[in-house]
Amino acid sequence: MISTAENILPDKNECANSLTNVMDALYVLNGKWKLPLILSLVQSSKRFNEIQHELRGISPKVLANELKDLELNDFIRRQVYPTRPVSIIYEVTEYSKTLREVMRTLSEWGWQHREKIKDSMRQEKGEVFG
Structure with missing residues (x-):
């Protein structure tokens, strides 16, 4: 993770995993x-x-x-x-x-x-x- 003064930014893998998870959730709850x-x-x-x-x-x-x-x-x-x-x-x-x-x-x-x-x-x- 990349850290900034205000928040922690996810790395590339975490973003990809989050994107997949969000897409799965939206597919079901669309x-x-x-x-x-x-x-x-x-x-x-x-x-x-x-x-x-x-x-x-x-x-x-x-x-x-x-x-x-x-x-x-x-x-x-x-x-x-x-x-x-x-x-x-x-x-x-x-x-x-x-x-x-x-x-x-x-x-x-x-x-x-x-x-x-x-x-x-x-x-x-x-x-x-x-």
């Missing part, structure tokens, strides 16, 4: 809906329509595909109950809880970024009208 979907189901198990209602803007087709991908990667489980009509409930698995720290960090970063953009917009308005 798209705009996967993490919000998991967050929705962490709150409580839900039926398809409940999820769609909570995640405004997601189409039924996209939701169905995202649920299949998340189930394939063991983040959620689809439970079918033999009621009339059949009840299908989606719930998170233990494996999805491994994303807790990732989601917390993304949430903090998202808040900071939103505040940064708001500040930039305020400054721009101040320069235009100041």
